Amino acid sequence: MNRIIVTASTWMELSALVAATSAVALPGAGPLPVYRAGKGRTELLFVQTGIGKVNAAIAATLLCERYAPDLVVNTGCGGAFVGSGLAVGDLAVADSECLADEGVQTPAGWRGLDLIGIPVYEGRGERLFNRIPLDRDVARGALDLATAGGFKALMGPFLTVSTCSGTASQGEELLRRFPGVCENMEGAAVAQVAFSHGVPCLEIRGISNMVEDRDLSRWDLKGAVSEVQRFLTLYLEAIADIPRLA
Template sequence: MPPIAILASTIMELSQLVKAASAVPVELGHLEAYRGSVAGREVLCAVTGIGKANAASATTVLLERKEIELLVNIGCGGAFPGQGLSVGGLAIATSECFADEGVLTPQGWHGLDLIGIPLFEHGGRPVFNAVELPGELASFSLQLARRLGVSAQQGPFLTVSTCSGTSARAAELLAHFPALCENMEGAAVAQMALLYGVPFLEVRGISNLVEDRDLSRWDLKGAVTAAQSFVLELLQSPLPLPHR
């Protein structure tokens, strides 16, 4: 059976999984990567680097060189106020969105549909900003989190190039796209997974709220620990993966 691949932007967001899987370094192009196993499942962990370009490049390297059963993107994220998430909780993506790509006009910002040029096409349909994700995987993950007593929500994610550090920016983003949280890599990984036909799941631990930046209210360590602890439970569960 092909391995389950777990991608994160930094080793901090993978270190707990690497240790639990007794993973050892493996050669995978330019990537920092580790191979191990959890509950008899082979696991391949890789560090993408921060941002969309690094994430897309790393995912492409992985999927060109390895057959993968499931691609999981984990890490931390900033939750938008009023979405039912708090620091330390989990967000599970039902869709991803390239929230920066678009056009700024005198009448305001618009998505790529305004100029009619999609980011890519899939199944004969243009994808402008939002990338839909497999609903069954997200729903299964949410149900598992609730059985474990973990505070979690599922919903749309936004991927941005600039982390939002003001409440005004949070309101601006939400005016264009409904979302639970923001991150800097997920939409790029989701796009590559869709193009290569690999099931994809994204889970983020909430490190902060998207508000006027105040690091004293953040908990990065708690967020990455929550995400990795949950994925370890997920790896030991009967995942609803499609037959390919």
Template structure:
């Protein structure tokens, strides 16, 4: 059975999975903290990639040069946009990831990479600029599992940013531009690299905060990362049945 790779930006977003799977430290790949565990006969490789797109892309590239997984899972927390139907403690499952910063600022406003005409990736005759689709089947199974577990989860587009949105105004701008459920700092890179290596990618994030004027008293990162990891653990437990 091919392994599954699970990556997260921080140790906090991965530590529950490491403990639950009895994962042991493995050889560092790409300079990143890496663990290997199992769910039954399914090997699971876990990596603390680091915050941001570059860290995620380099860590995942190193992993995909070392392993041939059946699935890459990107897990962590995210900020939900007003109107997404999500609240702190809910789960979001990505149908697509969008680079929210890459583009051109013109006198008429921001434009995506299509304006330049150079794709971020061209694969099998398809040119990808800002948006990268995630594998449909794992996401659908995740939605079904959430329903069976009576967990509030929504599937939709995510946006990946380099600068977290700390104002309601910025959140409204991104919501109008991309119609996303939530924002994060790594997901588009994980989707991009997975597509480059032709590996299915699933992204699940717990909602830690709303995208609004920044107020840390309204955040709950521990709850968000715990819920996301517990869900991924259940997903892995049923993965061999899929």
């Protein structure tokens, strides 16, 4: 049997998935709220991690150690960078993640972790600094399914930050550091933990806003999380009977 863990920072980003799969609370799961469902050959676990990189990393580590998943899916909402080709209500699929504000502020400007020379991960012949690789085959499969299902979706690099960008100038600064289509607050942490455990990771988010001068009247948070959960319901159904994911 396969085991897939789906994580999101808030209940709003998971509730429709839990309802659609008839998942029930898993007793004895420890400090995290975990909901379980069976689907074909697959066990699904839905977990609310809390906001930010620290909560996401703690949760992902506990989940990988305790449940040994075949796939980790990180979801929720995200902000799209202007010029990315994404709009509010679209889906964004990550082909890589990036710790976009881990680095050094120098007199000549911001520099990444490679300046320090200390990687965030070192092992299996890899030295990772800011960029965390994701499984491109898994990402491409999700993108293809979304496109075939009539969803407007785009794949590209994601940037994870500790402070959401509330100005257009901050978004421009992030893009000067790293290429990216979508900003979020947890993805790189989940991706790094999954990578360190040798577990494929898929990150897909609904676009709730553009990275611009903050204007909540232009946001659609509920629509974004509804759309991405609608897609993930189809995605989990589609892969539920695959004999072996990993």
